[in-house]
Amino acid sequence: MNSLRRTLVLSLLGALVLVFALGGVATYRMAHSEIDALMDYNLRQFALSLRDRRFAGPNVAPLAPPEESLDLVIQIWDDTGVRLYLSHPHTALPARAQLGYTTVTTSEGDWRVYSIPLLDHVIQIAQPMAVRSRLAATAALRTLIPLIALTPLLGALIWFLVGRGLRPLERLAREVATRRADSLDALPLAGIPDEARPLVRALNELLEQLRHAMSAQRAFVADAAHELRTPLAALQIQLQLCERARDDATRAAALGELRTGLGRATHLVQQLLTLAREEPGEGVAARRERVVLAELARKSLADHAALAGERGIDLGAELLDDGLATMGEAAALRTLAGNLIDNAVRYTPRGGRVDVSVGQDEGRYWLRVDDSGPGIPPEERERVLDRFYRPAGQEESGSGLGLAIVRSIALRHEAPIVLNASPLGGLRIAVGFRPAV
Structure with missing residues (x-):
């Protein structure tokens, strides 16, 4: 089940965990940096505290080793380079001192070392870096523990708040679900979040x-x-x-x-x-293909040649440009061209003339059908595209659907229909198609 609430809660909790992790890393680095500064200061102070001690000669008390908890190693050399003291004999530290602060890599890990010349001695204090890393990790963990403990509470709070934010959508879903099939009133926008x-x-x-x-x-x-x-x-x-x-x-x-x-x-x-x-939107849209308008016109002319011969109509082509093609549904476009020619033949008086042409104008490819019939008054030209409309005074029987079918197919192909007076004296119907890409 694909729950939007669960997705949002898990996404927000994941983002919080990622933020906590990044915060932990940043806290660890900041704590490590502060501990480094503090420990470096302690190393220097510890070394300075030994400057008044004598480490050789008669009646010199030996230096007590530091406590184990301090994790410090002390080395002392005289001015000739002879080591006088080493607090941890088995510690792998360099046998020579580099003055100041240095970080030394040994077989026992990295050490932070501070060396300083005092009187006729060189004192070196060393501390393993692991101690500092452990202290920094402890500090970062202590900072994150309260946040980690609050994560379940944050999850519950996010779950509640997300559910509260989704309530308008739930109300909208209930309103849609309870509507009757014939209830097509607009859904109210009041109380709907901007995102919805x-x-x-x-x-x-x-x-x-x-x-x-x-x-x-x-x-x-x-x-x-x-x-x-x-x-x-x-x-x-x-x-x-x-x-x-x-x-x-x-x-x-x-x-x-x-x-x-x-x-x-x-x-x-x-x-x-x-x-x-x-009708636009009815059924499954047919596959569109390249249709040469001149070939389409020739096939439609051949289909209506017998009808034109029976009625004594001179049916022919004025100009057919074979280079003009459009992308469309071939069967539907053939129906369109056939209805245009059929309409012109049926409403042209015996002995009249019907011409078909294909040409280019204003960036579109036009299929034109001219007839020498009675024509249609300008005020009625748009109405003849309506279903079942027949101009007054028509003697020819018909269904009043031919041009309505033409308009439906043209709308689906985004092709405008223009009705004008024909040079032959009757009506010109032109359909403009987009050029094939």
Whole structure:
């Protein structure tokens, strides 16, 4: 279980232990430095205390060895270099003295040595450095023992404080968990810590997007039900006419109307499914690949050549630049181009003309479809991209979904759609794509 509280407590305790360890090292070094200064002073004072003593000649009392607890070694030489006294005969110290303070490395470890000439003698006082290190470690440990003893209390206090700091997040989690599936109101920011506010704002943005998506879905279902009601009612009437037909000619005519109605209903259902599939955020995004717009236009022109021939439409290409390519979903872009051409062919009067072109302008690659149809008034050009919208006075039957599908695919590819008057006299629809990198 990945507990944020446990992670924070362990991280803080680990940081405290690291700080204690660094503090212990610093304390040890400072204590060692102070003990060195103090012990050096003691070595000098001890040596000076021996300056009035005589170490040779008749009636000279021998020098008593220092106490073992002092951890000192004394050597004394006369002015000819003869050693007169050594307090610890088995100590491995140099046989010659270097005046002043020195640190000597021997087989018994490092020693701190102080030598001074006094009268006709040279007195040397030595002390093992291990004694000083032991005293410094003891001083540092005594400083850290209270902190180490308080570590469990610090852990409990950190656990409590971290839990208290996480309570707003726990309240937020409970509020989200107790919400109904259709409750998409924004989460309150009151009482939320500053560090958690970006998360709450992101959740509120997500809830807002979900609200828009659900509203769009409800509108889509309502519009689809409304649009399907009419063709289904017409199919029912045509079926009744077939059942009531008294002769073969009447029955054949009724069956023809029924077949036409079924084709329209099938086309509407197919368009609805295509629109649902092409809505942004629906399903799994297809893999994007390099798509040459000229090839895309040629395939769509070939797909609609038969329909254009049936309607007497001159369908062709004005300019197709093979060097222009974009990154996109090939199947979706083919649907986009097909709907643009299909829309132009269906709403252009017999004997008209539809031209497709691919060109470059203002840093984008444009797929343009021009027709010689009746066109669309400027005030209605944006509305024709809405679902189920059909301009007034249109005689051609349709679902009103073709351009809505185009807009959905274009939005997913971040491609703007521009509707203008065509040089052919009708409508020009242009979609601008980003160049392939």
